[in-house]
Amino acid sequence: MAEEKKKDAAVTSPAEETNNQEKAAAGSIQVNSLEALQERIRYVDGLPKAQHDDQNVIEVSHLLKYFPIKAGLFSRLVGYVRAVDDISFNIKRGTTMGLVGESGCGKTTVGKTILRLNDKTAGQILFNGIDIHALPHEELRKLRPKIQMIFQDPYSSLSPRFPVNEIIGEAVKEHHIVPASEFSDYIDEVMLSCGLQPYHKDRYPHEFSGGQRQRICIARSIALKPDFIVCDEPVSALDVSIQAQIINLLMDLQNELGLTYLFISHDLSVVEHISDTIGVMYLGNLVEHGEKKKIFSNPLHPYTEALFSSIPIPDPDVKMNRVILEGSIPSPANPPSGCKFHTRCSKCMACCSEVTPELKEIESGHFVACHLYD
Template identity: 65%
Template sequence: MSEALIRVDRLKKYFPIRGGVFQRTVGYVKAVDGVSFDIRKGESFGLVGESGCGKSTIGRTILRLGDKTEGNVFFNGQDIYKLRKEEMRKLRPKLQIVFQDPFGSLNPRIKVGEAIGEALLDHGVTDRKEVRRRVLQTLEICGLASYHYDRYPHEFSGGQRQRIGIARALILNPDFIVADEPVSALDVSIQAQIINLLSDLQREQSLTYLFISHDLSVVEHLCNRVGVMYLGSMVELAGKEELFQNPLHPYTKALMSAIPVPDPTVKRERIVLKGDIPSPANPPSGCKFHTRCPIATDICSQKVPEYRNVGHDHWVACHLA
């Protein structure tokens, strides 16, 4: 692993709140609020946090599936938001996504083989004669059979549909894949199969992942580095071993304490966070986490903590870390 394939610099994504008779903008939901990180070639970068913290919004904004409010996103040193429409279209095959809901991402009226192969035709990668061969090859790589080509989405299980979603992303030979909670809707046994498939594909095809999840045990198994999100901001980032052995932010510690331990004799002290997550339309002053933090002091409500490197490439935004 060497240079950054993806670099995110002070990225912001705000959604307008409209009200009144004329539907004027009266405020903003700050879904992503000044986030910076990079993803190195060949690594799996995990992004974790509670629902609504901005993980999926970051994934979609990186892929330019929506517009940004501020900041920059670089792919191989190229600012993708400065590309013209035609230039972005040429780059699109290199940047793919696996959605959380595999059934919702598939057209129920289109056969699976056609759904996987349509991207090849749309981008002019190959002709119609070659499409079927490429699709069958990709189905096999993803653990599906050739007879699945002519079936419809409703004829598959949840795990099979997610394999189809992975095949759709893989068919264009991408360099970077955003995996947006790809196993959260699946049974535990099926989760393991999909995680192993993603791991095998990464090793065989030199893929780079942004793996979005709220399940830290899955992230620990698959990812090299992990970023922790809270209310649109990155509160901690470190290598997997460093983060799991030495979490510094109180929010990260609370998330770690909730990981199930498969041993009834081991007792883990659970950190229960009090109160509800504040609204991203009106975040607290100072540290956004101070309203729920068990160790907060006066400075936490008054001053935004500096996001700093405390050693071993371990970044944290906390006055008390």
């Protein structure tokens, strides 16, 4: 720790400090020191935020989520895990945005931070023009039904001590979604629309299969008449046939109720099936973002290419041209400098390790952050 301090001191010597600040100002942070990161948090927080556009349900601008690392006897702050590192995107009403990336790249953190299940570190999240992270707690609680989440694990996301109708209906009662007299009929209706039978009402989660449980989770969400649902890998715990049912159910509900989804997954075929736009994340950054067709037909970022090459093609005659990524994802607590992907990139150039690439619109509605397209 003492050594690190020395290093920090060396890095932030007066001569270099101005230099550092300039670099930070340019958005090309090179140093993972505590001071530099805190400087970056301040810098990102100060960036101009996007204005609300009525056709967007969710507008994320310059979202930053750093988890503090504490150590020592007095839990001193020694660093940050850079889970989400300045990402911006919008989701249009009634569309689905797929968020893909390796495990640990910060997809779920984005989802949870949009719901304010985590506090943001910097940036802004607008839901229908309302800054979610600026709301007082009681107002946030009242807004909660409008933004829902479907969890990855249908086993742990249902309280084992409640029957289904209470799981679905608890928040409905809490927020007075329907009058008390219509409550029972409403729950029946919701269950039917999610492919559950009303006689399942009095059963407990442990009596259901995984797919049915996920339907209960979906029913719990849509019973609150939400505008926007974060689907956090809702099908990754299920087998393929059930996956299709759940995905189709989600799409049906979207058509029926005009829902907007943020669909987080690492399964590209599922994302291709459900999404209108796609965001590709790597180590807390959005490396590519755009309409589904454009990205699938023309992946620009080397990481996206590598990801897409891993999609299995159900034809034994096709020779798969896979791009194998070397090594594993670096630690988000100490990510590489410059382009975070440069340590594993097959097309790495000299500038990649020094300058952080910015998200640029290469063709209309297709953004990429890579020095190849500078």
